[in-house]
Amino acid sequence: MEFKMKPDVGFYTETGFGRLDIAGDEEYGFRPYQLLVSSVAVCSGGVLRKVLEKMRMEIQDIHIQADAEREDEEANRVSKITVHFRIAGSDLDEKKIEKAMVLTRKNCSMVQSVVGSIEVEETFEIV
Structure with missing residues (x-):
């Protein structure tokens, strides 16, 4: 680029x-931090979608809420990104989604890029 x-x-x-x-x-x-948070959130969302589809879950929609915590004392760096998925679909299995969340974290290149420097917390709810 x-x-x-x-x-x-x-x-x-x-x-x-x-x-x-x-x-x-x-x-x-x-703002640069917005792009960083967006990259983590949307990468995670895309991987989650693929994983759920491979698990043969019928997903109708995924909404993502992403928030960042920043450290004023450390050049206002991003210290934590919280990503919350609201998943809509048919016959969704909470246990399978929990497994999908683990796979998502492991396979999202943006999350893996910040491991060790930014805490990433991912949660979900079925709507």
């Missing part, structure tokens, strides 16, 4: 899906 400086604040890159603006100020683009 190539990033170019914007004249006002921040940087941008062109992707196959369009322009991505990134800046420390939300008025000028996505």
Whole structure:
């Protein structure tokens, strides 16, 4: 990826899906921590979806709520990401979903990339 400086604040890159603006100020683009949290949450969601499908569970929808805790004393770094999945479907088995959550954590490249530096907590509910 190539990033170019914007004249006002921040940087941008062109992707196959369009322009991505990134800046420390939300008025000028996505904040870097938002992209980090989004990467962990959506990677986990995609892996979870695939795992549940392989377990032959009929998933109608997955909503993800992701939150970050930051450490003011340490350059405002992200110290914890909490990811909560709300899963809708037919005949969902809680025990199978618990197993799927373990596999998801193990196979999500973004979660594995931050292991040891950022705590990632994943929970779910069936709706």
